[in-house]
Amino acid sequence: xxxxxxxxxxxxxxxxxxxxxxxxxxxxxxxxxxxxxxxxxxxxxxxxxxxxxxxxxxxxxxxxxxxxxxxxxxxxxxxxxxxxxxxxxxxxxxxxxxxxxxxxxxxxxxxxxxxxxxxxxxxxxxxxxxxxxxxxxxxxxxxxxxxxxxxxxxxxxxxxxxxxxxxxxxxxxxxxxxxxxxxxxxxxxxxxxxxxxxxxxxxxxxxxxxxxxxxxxxxxxxxxxxxxxxxxxxxxxxxxxxxxxxxxxxxxxxxxxxxxxxxxxxxxxxxxxxxxxxxxxx
Numbered sequence: 517x518x519x520x521x522x523x524x525x526x527x528x529x530x531x532x533x534x535x536x537x538x539x540x541x542x543x544x545x546x547x548x549x550x551x552x553x554x555x556x557x558x559x560x561x562x563x564x565x566x567x568x569x570x571x572x573x574x575x576x577x578x579x580x581x582x583x584x585x586x587x588x589x590x591x592x593x594x595x596x597x598x599x600x601x602x603x604x605x606x607x608x609x610x611x612x613x614x615x616x617x618x619x620x621x622x623x624x625x626x627x628x629x630x631x632x633x634x635x636x637x638x639x640x641x642x643x644x645x646x647x648x649x650x651x652x653x654x655x656x657x658x659x660x661x662x663x664x665x666x667x668x669x670x671x672x673x674x675x676x677x678x679x680x681x682x683x684x685x686x687x688x689x690x691x692x693x694x695x696x697x698x699x700x701x702x703x704x705x706x707x708x709x710x711x712x713x714x715x716x717x718x719x720x721x722x723x724x725x726x727x728x729x730x731x732x733x734x735x736x737x738x739x740x741x742x743x744x745x746x747x748x749x750x751x752x753x754x755x756x757x758x759x760x761x762x763x764x765x766x767x768x769x770x771x772x773x774x775x776x777x778x779x780x781x782x783x784x785x786x787x788x789x790x791x792x793x794x795x796x797x798x
């Protein structure tokens with residue numbers, strides 16, 4: 517099977533920064549504008565958030581908030597838990613469709629993640645040592661853990677519809693991955709169906725039923741996402757148009773306006789203005 521993450525990771529940066537490892541008591545509020553991974557090595561703790569009902573975690577577990585979601589951890593009076601916590605960024609704010617497809621929170625016992633065992637063991641060992649390069653090492657290990665977790669979620673997806681469900685289907689995944697890897701290709705329904713090894717009609721119906729949108733709409737959205745990423749990197753509109761499969765800057769501008777409500781340069785000015793405003797108020 518083609519690499520289902522390669523195209524996504526090419527256009528969206530995945531990063532992690534571990535900021536706590538060790539004893540946890542009392543309570544703490546997590547509200548930064550990004551996601552979080554928490555590894556509960558020893559509980560109990562209660563996780564409280566507006567995106568899920570209160571959860572009591574008593575066994576070693578992974579709690580994953582892939583997008584911005586304010587939450588609070590509470591240790592019982594007199595109890596001390598053991599946590600490793602990291603801020604993570606999957607590119608959700610930049611439109612990464614995989615990050616947007618994930619649930620608001622995932623709670624998975626570590627016993628259900630045997631494939632992550634070696635990485636977890638190395639991560640915990642590095643976190644406990646005060647050696648040169650410790651922070652860089654545990655951050656990179658946490659990023660590896662995220663990639664392995666995404667693999668697990670794609671392979672074991674319980675979602676009935678959406679991108680995760682599409683990537684969990686071996687045939688549809690080939691077509692989705694082809695779009696991710698080569699948005700500049702003039703994909704037709706027939707060509708995508710051939711990637712999936714399905715007839716045109718069967719592919720179109722299966723894609724819509726599984727992913728929730730038509731192949732054409734998914735491709736158009738993906739091209740817009742990639743366009744936005746490239747524009748923020750400072751690429752000229754002419755280069756962006758070529759990279760995402762539009763014949764000219766005017767063709768990209770028309771598609772961009774239809775999808776985003778404004779021209780590429782207008783959108784970029786708005787984004788830069790919002791970033792500047794955020795920086796000035798920090």
